Amino acid sequence: MDRITLLGLRATGFHGVLPRERAEGQPFVVDVVLGVDTRAAAASDDLARTVDYGVVAQEVTDTVTGPPCDLLETLAQRIADRCLAHEAVREAEVTVHKPRAPIAVPFDDVTLTIKRSRA
Template sequence: MPDRIELRGLTARGRHGWFPHERENGQLFRVDVALSVDTRAAAESDDLTDTVDYGSLAERVVGLVSGEPVRLVETLAQRIADLCLDDPRVEAAEVTVHKPEAPMTVPFDDVTVTIRRART
């Protein structure tokens, strides 16, 4: 069973959304990432190069969120999962994108999309 590295609450302003005002004005997004990784080599060597550098990954995830806009949160989540799986040590990734300022006509706390992707 693989180990798990999690990043929770990565926050950035993005211009993702279906409606023109979302793409023009932007809004807050939060991202949670859970990675399935075998951390035994890193635990034995005590060397960052033997594991996922979560600081660097966090910066790249925030770069995706604040970068080129997409219309659907599902597309953003997939791009983040693809980024995580670029590291060959990552066996699987679970990505949750929070859109707490989604344009809805009823009161709500949050809208999330969660996807799970694994190496094939």
């Protein structure tokens, strides 16, 4: 399986369990790795035979800025579902970064990574 990787997609979302997170919002960063068989696209040089990563990038950021959820797990699943809605995408690995998570000790980042594939 070939991979198309989008790293560091940034958007402000209102996800989290704390009222402050829902009211103020915070930055989220998303990395997406799409499993795609790119042979047909390479042979034909036809965008229609692969996935348009510009469209996927917009859909990922739209999901982050969209309806809030409590858990990173839910947000990551929503993103994976959007990616898998593209016919060419056979699997999606999604990492959601929450660099301003409400943690009381010094930290660099909080991430959740999920991997989903077509059933």
